[in-house]
Amino acid sequence: MLARLAVRAGFIAALLVCASAAAQSFDPSALKLLRDMGRAPTTLARYSYLIRKEPSLSPGNQLLALQFMAFSQDELGLYDQAVFDFPLKNSLPNDFKLPASGEWRSADAVDTIAALATQRHIVMVNEAHHDGHTRQLTLELLPRLRALGFTYFAAEALGENDPDLAKRGYPLRKSGTEYLRDPLYGDILREAIRLGFTLVPYDNALAGQARETAQAEALYQKVFAKDPHARLFVHAGYAHIDKAPGRLGKWRPMAMQLQKLTGLVPLCIDQTDFLETDLDASDAYHRLVHAFPSDKPEVLLNRQSGQPWSARPAAYDVDVILPPSLSIEAFGKYKYGFRSNAYESGLPHVLERNEMQRAAWLSLGGKRRPYAIDSSLCRGTIPCVVGAYYPGEPNDAIAADRYAFMGPIETSKLYLRPGSYQLRASDSDGHALSESDIRIAPP
Incomplete structure (x- = not known):
């Protein structure tokens, strides 16, 4: 899903953050969507719900769902996917002129x-x-x-x-x-x-x-x-x-x-x-x-x-102008983890690890280092989210970094500062799937 939407920032800023405030602005069908979405026990559950629900919604509610899907992707570490799926563009001033490098x-x-x-x-x-x-x-x-x-x-x-x-x-x-x-x-x-x-x-x-x-x-x-x-x-x-x-x-x-x-x-x-x-x-x-x-x-x-x-x-x-970072390979090199030439020479399709690329800016100028993870941490449960947490912090603490695996044979990276972490994988209901201790060495 690479929807090509272009909406004004004024509209998006006017959309409300939570369902409790939404009653002042949204119609009954949108309110129902927000209430149902709010019942999801985790961000991953909400994201999965919106993926299922979005195709059947009215155009206006599809826009609302896509916005909250992008919020969910951002919270799940799917940063490029959030931008690609909700490409927000402002309307620039009528008299806008691109600055010239000579000036x-x-x-x-x-x-x-x-x-x-x-x-x-x-x-x-x-x-x-x-x-x-x-x-x-x-x-x-x-x-x-x-x-x-x-x-x-x-x-x-x-x-x-x-x-x-x-x-x-x-x-x-x-x-x-x-x-x-x-x-x-x-x-x-x-x-x-x-x-x-x-x-x-x-x-x-x-x-x-x-x-x-x-x-x-x-x-x-x-x-x-x-x-x-x-x-x-x-x-x-x-x-x-x-x-x-x-x-x-x-x-x-x-x-x-x-x-x-x-x-x-x-x-x-x-x-x-x-x-x-x-x-x-x-x-x-x-x-x-x-x-x-x-x-x-x-x-x-x-x-x-x-x-x-x-x-x-x-x-x-x-x-402020941020450097380019988007890559279509954030969605993986192989759709659903299968080779595109799956039936070449009559052979059954070959499973291959599907690398989900993440943006280089996540290193924060070298302050954080990449740590390889893959969907085997999910112990066969997909989708699942893998997060790195500081020692002694509870499950409801905000993770140092995390990434959601939506396919069964995916690989990716977390970006973490040097130090010790607990790596936790959990399902859409928040149930633990695996836990391990890791350490990120200094450069």
């Missing part, structure tokens, strides 16, 4: 943002919720901003019902919304806690303008009303980081309202206007990376003024 030059995104943040009290970075690659930048910025004196970290996915999170040092499933179940998001919170940030949950179950307003008010009351000189780092979704209406229609975005409440102008960083969504070399993203090649997240700086490039300067300050 602009490439620069390291982390270094540039850290330099721009020196005199700011608020920095906001956005993500596409189904694209784990958009979480790498925040993970790399955390130590840089902490060194600049930023002490508060607000994450849209954080919830209010885990008061022991900072003390414990790692997130559980109950620590926030489903986005938090992505191992990369879990890594972000672990790093923020390790660095001594004060964690700030700020999202709500409202919709539309009410949600934007309540987000801004929560950030103001929890941070600046108590500490007027605070320095705040915010990780949000899509156009919540905008300082002007536009991508959310007439709604006044969260960043715009927080600026008014505090009198502080936030530094707003966008990653969603130019994302790799497929292999079409003619789209704006691929033309950008062709003109400004880089193997790291990059920004563009004006060759004369040194100012960063923004496709929407009224809304945000900087566009």
Whole structure:
């Protein structure tokens, strides 16, 4: 399933995160889909349910199902599959012109943002919720901003019902919304806690303008009303980081309202206007990376003024362009694990291990190392998910990395920092299939 959908980010941002909030926006058939999906005991069970259900849905509900399928794929470590199956593309401004290499030059995104943040009290970075690659930048910025004196970290996915999170040092499933179940998001919170940030949950179950307003008010009351000189780092979704209406229609975005409440102008960083969504070399993203090649997240700086490039300067300050990473081999080299010439020379088809490729960015610049896994860990139960967990952490802790096997003879890799882990395989109901201890050696 490589559906070629193109939907506006404003629409996707308006879709609600959970079924409890959905009653305000969705029709009865969509609500039933959300309720049935919510009964699934695990992410893998939800994903399997949506795969079965999606073909029989109405077009509108198919779009909703595909969105939640992409969320599930992201949470299960199927990062490329999530992007291919839900290729979200923003509608760019009518007057958009591709920057020319004679006028602009490439620069390291982390270094540039850290330099721009020196005199700011608020920095906001956005993500596409189904694209784990958009979480790498925040993970790399955390130590840089902490060194600049930023002490508060607000994450849209954080919830209010885990008061022991900072003390414990790692997130559980109950620590926030489903986005938090992505191992990369879990890594972000672990790093923020390790660095001594004060964690700030700020999202709500409202919709539309009410949600934007309540987000801004929560950030103001929890941070600046108590500490007027605070320095705040915010990780949000899509156009919540905008300082002007536009991508959310007439709604006044969260960043715009927080600026008014505090009198502080936030530094707003966008990653969603130019994302790799497929292999079409003619789209704006691929033309950008062709003109400004880089193997790291990059920004563009004006060759004369040194100012960063923004496709929407009224809304945000900087566009970050992530390097290409998508590969069709994320779906495997052999469909369903069989050779394409299965009956060549009259021989019965030959089973061969089907390598499911994962993106190179998962190494996080060499901080994590690949560890080979295969579906034999599932002990004959397919689908199953294989996760690596830190020693002593419970089953509902967010994994260091994980991968879902959907076929019986698949191989893949986990990406893990040096250290000890418990490798656990489980089925759709969460029942353990195998467990073992592993150690990742330093480079």
